[in-house]
Amino acid sequence: MDTSLTTSQSLSPFAPQRVERERWLEHLEAVTLKAGEILFRQGDAADGIYFIETGELSIWLELSGDGRVKLRDLGPGQCVGEMALYRQEPRAASAEAASHCRLWKLTAARLAELEREAPALASAMHRHVVGLLAERLAYSNQHIKDPLARLAHAIRDLAENEFSTPGAADPRIADAALRNDEVGAIAGAVQFLQQRLQFYLADLQKATSAREQIESELRIAGRIQSSFLPAPLGPADSARVDFAAFSRPAREAGGDLYDGFFLDANRFFFVVGDVSGKGVPAALFMAVTAMCLRALAPGIQPVGALLARVNDLLCQRNDTMQFVTLLAGVLDTATGELSWTNCGHPAPIILGPDRALVLLDEERGPPAGVFEGVSYSTQHRTLRHDEILVIYTDGITEALDPDSALYGEERLEALLSGAHSCDVRACVARIVEDVERFVRGAPQADDLTLIALRASRA
Numbered sequence: 001m002d003t004s005l006t007t008s009q010s011l012s013p014f015a016p017q018r019v020e021r022e023r024w025l026e027h028l029e030a031v032t033l034k035a036g037e038i039l040f041r042q043g044d045a046a047d048g049i050y051f052i053e054t055g056e057l058s059i060w061l062e063l064s065g066d067g068r069v070k071l072r073d074l075g076p077g078q079c080v081g082e083m084a085l086y087r088q089e090p091r092a093a094s095a096e097a098a099s100h101c102r103l104w105k106l107t108a109a110r111l112a113e114l115e116r117e118a119p120a121l122a123s124a125m126h127r128h129v130v131g132l133l134a135e136r137l138a139y140s141n142q143h144i145k146d147p148l149a150r151l152a153h154a155i156r157d158l159a160e161n162e163f164s165t166p167g168a169a170d171p172r173i174a175d176a177a178l179r180n181d182e183v184g185a186i187a188g189a190v191q192f193l194q195q196r197l198q199f200y201l202a203d204l205q206k207a208t209s210a211r212e213q214i215e216s217e218l219r220i221a222g223r224i225q226s227s228f229l230p231a232p233l234g235p236a237d238s239a240r241v242d243f244a245a246f247s248r249p250a251r252e253a254g255g256d257l258y259d260g261f262f263l264d265a266n267r268f269f270f271v272v273g274d275v276s277g278k279g280v281p282a283a284l285f286m287a288v289t290a291m292c293l294r295a296l297a298p299g300i301q302p303v304g305a306l307l308a309r310v311n312d313l314l315c316q317r318n319d320t321m322q323f324v325t326l327l328a329g330v331l332d333t334a335t336g337e338l339s340w341t342n343c344g345h346p347a348p349i350i351l352g353p354d355r356a357l358v359l360l361d362e363e364r365g366p367p368a369g370v371f372e373g374v375s376y377s378t379q380h381r382t383l384r385h386d387e388i389l390v391i392y393t394d395g396i397t398e399a400l401d402p403d404s405a406l407y408g409e410e411r412l413e414a415l416l417s418g419a420h421s422c423d424v425r426a427c428v429a430r431i432v433e434d435v436e437r438f439v440r441g442a443p444q445a446d447d448l449t450l451i452a453l454r455a456s457r458a
Contacts, residue, residue: 023121027114028104033097039080042094046084048107049129052076055101060094073098082132085111147183151176151190229290230259240333241268242456244424246432247449255282255324256393256449257290261297263330269297271328272451274345274393276367285322289314289368293328303328303341304378307368311343311376314369323369327391331383333455338383341376343368346409348391350383351427355417388427388454390416395446399435402442407435424452 031050033039039050042062050057052074059071059080071093074080080095085108106125114122154172176187233243243260255275263269271293275282292310300306307328314324327348329340340348340360344367350358365376383389392412399407415434416427431450 025104027110027118027121028106029110031101031103031105033101033103035097035099037097039095039097039103040091042091044091046081046087046089046091047109048084048105049079049082050095051079051104051106053102053104056098057101057103058096058098060096062094068094079132082129084108085129147176147179148186151183151187154190229257230261233260237262238456240266240456241331241453242422242424243268243270243451243453244428245449245451246428247447248444249278249283249447250395250444251279253280253283254278254447255286256395256447257286257324258449258451259290259294260451260453261294263298266332266334268331268333268453269328270331270391270451270453271326272345272391272393272449273324273326274395274447274449275324276322278447281320281322285314285320285324285369289324289326301330302378303330303339304376307341307343307365307376308374311368311370311374312372315372318369323367325367325393331389331453331455336382336384336455338381338389339378341365341378343376346392346394346397348389349413349416351388351390351416352384353386353422357413357417359413383455385455386422388422388424388452390427390431390450390452392431392450393447395444395448396431396435396450398446399439399448400442400445401439407438411438422454424454427452 028051031039033055039057040046042060054076057074057080059074060068061071062068081091083089085106088108111122111125114125150172154176173187173190176183177191178184179187229247230245233241240262241260245258245260247254247256247258249256255278257273257275258271260268260270273286273289275285275289289310292313293306296309297306300309307326310326324343325345326343327340327345328343329338331338342360342362342364344364347359347361347364350360352358360379360381362379363377366374397407397409397412401407411434412431415431428450432448435448
C-alpha cells in the first residue's frame, strides 16, 4: 500500500541530474493538497502511485462502525500506492494531507504509454518501483514483523499473568506504543486494554471481597435465625405429644417460622408462619414475629386473641409494609381438644387412620401486619390420638420442577391419602422426599416449612 524511502532517496523518483529529473517530471502529474484534504479513501479505485516532494501524508485504516485508526505518517521522499501500478484493487486505506503537500502522480495507464514511447525510461521506472517494493519488504521485516513478534510475546505474557504486570509496565509494549505506525496502533490498543482490565480486576477484587463479607454475614444471620426455631422436645414432653418439623430457607436466611412448646402440663402451643419476601428483610420480620408469639402465648387466650395482639404489634412501625401468614393453635394432649386461628395461611390437613383427609378450611383472617385492630376468630375440633395434623407453608405446594410446574395441593393430598402412619416423623420425611423427587434438582424458589403433630397414646 505504501513504502518508506531512505533519506538519500529524498528526491526519488527524480534522478540526481537536473536533465533526467526534468525528463521524469514530463511524465508525472503534479498534485497539491491543503492540510486536511483527502488524497484517496479506503475502497477507492487504485490507478497510480504518488511520490511526496513536500509536506506529510497521514495513512488511516477505516473501521466499519468504529471510526478509524492512524497507521503512519509519510514525508518527503516517500511514496504511497505503488501496487496500483500492477494490481487494480481498491485502496486498502485512506490518505489525508497532514500539512500542505506537493505530490507527483504516475498512473498505470501513463506507465503503459511510456513502455511504448520510451522503453528505457519505463524500464528505469519499473526498476525504481521494484526497488521500493524490496525496501518495503526489508522495512516490514525489520520494523513491522519483528516488533509484532515481540509484541505478540508480550501480550501472551500478559494473558498468562491475567493482564496484571507487576512493577513497571512491560517495556516491549510501552516502546512499541511510541511508534507512529501499525505496530504503535496495536501496542497502544493493548496498553489501553491492559489499563481497563486492571481497573476492572481491581474493582472485581473489591466487589468479591464485599460479596464474601456479605455472604459471611448472611451465614451468621442464618445461624442466628435458626436459634429462634425450637429445639427438639425432651423425653417428658415427647411422652405427651408427637411433634416433628422441617424447615429449609431458599437463601442463607428466610422468612418461614415454626414453633411448638407446652403452655402448661397438657396444652401444647404450635405455630407455622410465612413472611412476605425472602432473605434478610423477611428473616428480621420472622424473628420479631417468633419472639412476639413465644413471649405472649402463655398469657393470652384464646388463640384468636393472641394473634390479634401480635398483629397490632407487627403493624406498629412497619414502614417496609411486610406481613406474615400464620396458622397457630393449641392442642390439649389429655382431651384431644384442638383450637386454632388462621391468618391467611394455607389450610392445615388432618390425616386419619383410614387414609381419609380432613381439610381445616374454616374461616381465615387477613395476614398479620397489614391492618391494625383486626379481630381473629378461633376454630375448635377434637383431634384423636390416631390422627395427625399437618401444617405447611406455600413453599411446599408451590415448589417448581425444571419445567416450572407446581407441586400443587392435589399432589400433596394424594401423597398423604396414599399411605398412613401414626409416626409424625415418617409423615414429614415422606412429604420432603416427594417434593425433592418432584423438583429434580431445580433451584429452590421459596422457603420450605412443615410440621406434623398428634397427641401421644396414653
